Amino acid sequence: MRPPVRVGVFGLLGSGNLGNDGSLEAVLGYLRAEHPAASVDALCGGPEVVTARYGIPATRLHWYRGEYRTASRAGAIAGKGLGKLVDVVRTAAWVRRHDVVIVPGMGVLEATLPLRPWGFPYSLFLLCASGRLFGTKVALVGVGAGPVGNRLTRGLVRRSARLAAYRSYRDAQSRDALREMGVDTARDEVYPDLAFALPTPRAGAPSSPPGPVCVGVMDFHGGDDDRARAGEIHRRYLDGTTRFVRALVEDGRPVRLLTGDECDRSVVAAILEAVDSPLVTAAEATSLADLMKETAAADTVVATRYHNLVCALKAGTPTLALSYAAKSDALMDRMGLAAYCHPAREVDADRLLEQFRALEKRSAELRRTLAERNAVAARQLQEQFTALTAALFPTTDRAQARTRQETP
Structure with missing residues (x-):
């Protein structure tokens, strides 16, 4: 054997x-x-x-x-x-x-x-x-x-x-x-990001009147080539994001702050202190499944970290990216939301709020688009796993896998 x-x-x-x-x-x-x-x-x-x-x-x-x-x-x-x-x-x-x-x-x-x-x-x-x-x-x-x-x-x-x-x-x-x-x-x-192969939470219905917004934040200091101005980039990012959250609160919108790494908690703490409103709360997510549940329950998501975006898009929630790298732009384009990217290095709260409102006006249409794109992603990831089996595993192992699939 x-x-x-x-x-x-x-x-x-x-x-x-x-x-x-x-x-x-x-x-x-x-x-x-x-x-x-x-x-x-x-x-x-x-x-x-x-x-x-x-x-x-x-x-x-x-x-x-x-x-x-x-x-x-x-x-x-x-x-x-x-x-x-x-x-x-x-x-x-x-x-x-x-x-x-x-x-x-x-x-x-x-x-x-x-x-x-x-x-x-x-x-x-x-x-x-x-x-x-x-x-x-x-x-x-x-x-x-x-x-x-x-x-x-x-x-x-x-x-x-x-x-x-x-x-x-x-x-x-x-x-x-x-x-x-x-x-x-x-x-x-x-192929699509591997996280698109994870189970999808049940999406919530859009609220009426407008409901919660998830804002995914990041301890962002720029990239590897930005070390000389990392402090300036971080201050600009934090200030713009904070002003955007404050504007949402002034409109009466509940805001749920999301993270993607332990280091992001300092940004959450800074925003909570600066805005100081019961409408702003922080999620305690410990997995992508937790993040997907948070984003599925929101009307709209605005996020920085790449996998915050993945979770929101997989959950089918209209999403705006605070983009810090080409990978975020590519992901948004793949999912049909290329128009809804905003530079993380130069967060302009007024412009971001304009984009946010434009996104919400198209919410129903974009949810249909995301449902279609997610179905395509699921098929493509199954192709990825089939290719991986063919490339890595012995023929006998592949035969056993096929036998299991064909067994009623």
Whole structure:
């Protein structure tokens, strides 16, 4: 009897980012449905959270626990340096134990947020190089990519992508970005974000009179190339978003503040203090499922984080994007709402309010559009999973999967 396929999942999972964890949840759903005999474990940022929430064994991604804290003292700097060497051995040993390793979604090939080359880009390179060395298939599934300014980071991203056995992307811009870096993407496909494969909550009926608005906020300081003016970008973003929330409250609209990462809570606290109204409350979402329920209950959503947008659009709620990267614009275009994007770097509360009111006037029409686009996304993601099975799993495993599907 053939032993079970050993599958690893890899990434900054269980670390407080709901979008990353939602991508993991979608891939685990696929594995449990199509390859239930597979043995699955993780190498990730928050192993305790992943094991408790998803029921799979998990190992810490980095030997040095302060990997993502700024190192200023000699001991911390030495610890980080030693950790880089230890992680070479740890990553290689973990990869060698698997037949397949899946990197589920996430923007692992982009630098739209501040990023150091010796952080996650280095970890991803170790993964892909180990996979090539030991014959373990590494799959970058539905990932995001983008132009990378830093030369070293760009080199690590390019080499990682070339070493992977399988690549697919969540938008065409991601594939184009890798092609421009010199990666052969001729056989790579584009599919909707993996979170569109998660269960959809029941959408609420629009309120009369106008009801709640979800505003998804972010601890936004610009991208990797904006470090010199990060403070200015953050102040402008926070001021514009706060003034927009205050305008909604003055119109009598209940506002529900959403986050997508632990670091966003400071922005929520600042807005709550500045607006100081019982009409403004903060959601305590711990998963994309929670976020989808919040957005499904709203009349309209205005959001910054990419996966806040995904949740709102999947829930079928008319949505306006405070866009900070091309991936947000691409997502809105895919879902038929390209006209409703506003730059996160230059939030103009008056202009944003105009766009918001224009969006609400077309609410019924846009809900129909979203229903149609979501049906297309579901079909395309099923194609993604079929392609993934063909690329990664043995023929006997595929035959078993077909037998299960055909059994009444």
